[in-house]
Structures are given as structure tokens and as C-alpha cells.
Amino acid sequence: MKAIRFHHYGGPDLLVLDDVPAPDLCAGEVLVRIKAAGVNPADYKFRAGWFKDFVNLTLPFIPGADFSGTVEQVAPGVHGFKPGDEVFGMRDVQVGGSYAQYIAVRSDAIALKPKRLSHVQAAAVPLAALTAWSALFDHAELKRGQRVLIHAASGGVGVYAVQLAKLAGTEVIATTSTGNVELVRSLGADQVIDYRMADFASTVKDIDIVLDALGGETQVKSMGVLRTDGLIVTLQPPGVDAVLAEQMRVRTALVEVAANGKRIAKLASLLDDGVLTPIIDQVLPLAQASQAHARSESGRARGKIVLTVD
Numbered sequence: 001m002k003a004i005r006f007h008h009y010g011g012p013d014l015l016v017l018d019d020v021p022a023p024d025l026c027a028g029e030v031l032v033r034i035k036a037a038g039v040n041p042a043d044y045k046f047r048a049g050w051f052k053d054f055v056n057l058t059l060p061f062i063p064g065a066d067f068s069g070t071v072e073q074v075a076p077g078v079h080g081f082k083p084g085d086e087v088f089g090m091r092d093v094q095v096g097g098s099y100a101q102y103i104a105v106r107s108d109a110i111a112l113k114p115k116r117l118s119h120v121q122a123a124a125v126p127l128a129a130l131t132a133w134s135a136l137f138d139h140a141e142l143k144r145g146q147r148v149l150i151h152a153a154s155g156g157v158g159v160y161a162v163q164l165a166k167l168a169g170t171e172v173i174a175t176t177s178t179g180n181v182e183l184v185r186s187l188g189a190d191q192v193i194d195y196r197m198a199d200f201a202s203t204v205k206d207i208d209i210v211l212d213a214l215g216g217e218t219q220v221k222s223m224g225v226l227r228t229d230g231l232i233v234t235l236q237p238p239g240v241d242a243v244l245a246e247q248m249r250v251r252t253a254l255v256e257v258a259a260n261g262k263r264i265a266k267l268a269s270l271l272d273d274g275v276l277t278p279i280i281d282q283v284l285p286l287a288q289a290s291q292a293h294a295r296s297e298s299g300r301a302r303g304k305i306v307l308t309v310d
């Protein structure tokens, strides 16, 4: 089969289209013929070697967590899926494998594709939407009426976080830049702060929950807009400085997203009901994975980048 791989850590140009054997199927797995693969920032971070001191990838490595496609084959021990089913799902980013024509994946990491969505749209969902869900509901246990500040609301995770927080009945305040203000408002944000025009730290206060996709200065300043005992949930490892958080009298959490087929099925029903919508930044053919990574690394993606696979 065709697959994108990198043989060494480095820049986006190291992504090459290789011929590789199709994956073997183990018990409990399904073989999916991939139609579209979602691109996440973690894909380029692993490629660039950001995590090489902590996570030992076997090179050459096929990147990619998110995929949507058709079940080709089912191993013993799999219930609920059969050849021909249209499915979507994710593998953990450090396992990778979705920038390819086929992937073998545990059946508890997939769900039936929402009928309303194309494969391109479905591939734009799993990792980013599961991250938003985990931040808002596992860590923050969001309650109706709370005030939530969502940073990078126009990004892959942010577009789902705004919609899910709104569905939960919270007041959503979101940050993005000028060109994305209308998009974020259309997703349901009650207040959108254009970070090029205003400093959120002097615009809002008494926030119950901050979803911090950015880290750094944004993370530190975010602690100052929380109410006492408010919670900052960050997506940036290693998490928030515990000493600083204690001084500021705020609580902290770090999201570590993981594949979860049952939850992907819940997302599928929200997507089929039309109350959750993917936002696509760019669609590129698999062979142009290096352009997709360059776009992701720019930090300017507006929703998700998706690769199509023939």
C-alpha cells in the first residue's frame, strides 16, 4: 500500500510517499481502507522530534491519528462491525498510521461514521473533538451557567470546544484573531476577543474554566482571569506550574487525549443531529502531506486540515 512516512526526524520535506506492506490484523482489530486522514499538530511535533527523548518511535514512522474509511476485514473477537461499514476513529498519535491506504485498529477505537458527514469531514473529528470533550467534561465537569474562556477557538480543538461548551449551556468567551472572529461567533461564542486588538487579561474576569490550547504567556495570564478555585485545563505538556497555581489560588489539569470508540459514537450522534459541525481549513491529497504539515506548523489553521487517500 501507499503510505506517508518519515525516516528521520526533521522538517516537513522529510515526509515521503512510500510503498509498504499492508498491516497485519490482530485479534480484536479491524482493517480499515482509509478515505481521509485528519492532521493534528502532534503529527508535526513527533516528526520534528519534539518528543524523541520521551517517546521512542520506530523509524521509519507513518504519522497520523485520525481516519475515516470503510471496514475491509474483521479479525476474530470483533463485534459490532462488518466489512463494508463506513467508520471513523483514531489511534494514539505515537502509534500513528493513518497517513496510509490501510490501517489495522482496535475495534474499541472506532465508531460508525455519521451519515450526514463525508469521509473528509469525519476524519476532521476524532482527536480534536475528543480533546475538547475530555477538557470540558472529564476535567472541568462543565455545568450550565458557568463562564468558560476558550483560547485558540478557531483551531482544531477550539472549534469543537466552543460548540460543546455552548451545548452544555455555558457562557462562552473565546479568543482568536480578526479574520476568525465571525467564524467563532457563528459556532456559538457569546463573546469573542480579538487578541490582536485587545488583551483578554484586561477584558474578562471571574471565569470558572479556562481551556488553554496555547501555554506560555497565555497560560500564565489566564490564571489571573479565573475566580478563586477556578480551573485552568491546558493542552500543553507538562501542564501548569503547580507553585504558581497555588499562589494564584486556582486549580489545574492537563489533557492527555486517548482513543475512545464509545465517545466517538456519542460525537457521531451529535454530528448526525446537526448540533456539532466540523470546520475544515484545507483538504490536500495524501502525497501533499508535507504541505499539510507546513500549514499546521504555521499555527494559522482555521479548523482542521485533512488528507484525502485514494
Ligand SMILES: NC(=O)c1ccc[n+]([C@@H]2O[C@H](COP(=O)([O-])OP(=O)(O)OC[C@H]3O[C@@H](n4cnc5c(N)ncnc54)[C@H](OP(=O)(O)O)[C@@H]3O)[C@@H](O)[C@H]2O)c1
Pocket: 040, 041, 042, 127, 128, 131, 151, 152, 153, 154, 155, 156, 157, 158, 175, 176, 177, 178, 179, 180, 195, 213, 214, 218, 234, 235, 236, 237, 254, 255, 256, 257, 296, 299, 300, 301, 302, 303
Ligand atoms: N494534550 C493533548 O492531549 C492535546 C490534544 C490535542 C491538541 N493538543 C495541542 O493543543 C494545541 C492546539 O491544538 P489545535 O489542533 O487546536 O491547534 P491548531 O489547529 O494548530 O490551532 C490553530 C489556531 O490557533 C489560533 N491561535 C494561535 N495563536 C493564538 C493566540 N495567541 N490567541 C488565540 N488564538 C490563537 C489560530 O488563530 P489565528 O490564526 O486567528 O491566530 C488558529 O486558528 C496544539 O499545541 C496541540 O498540539 C494537545
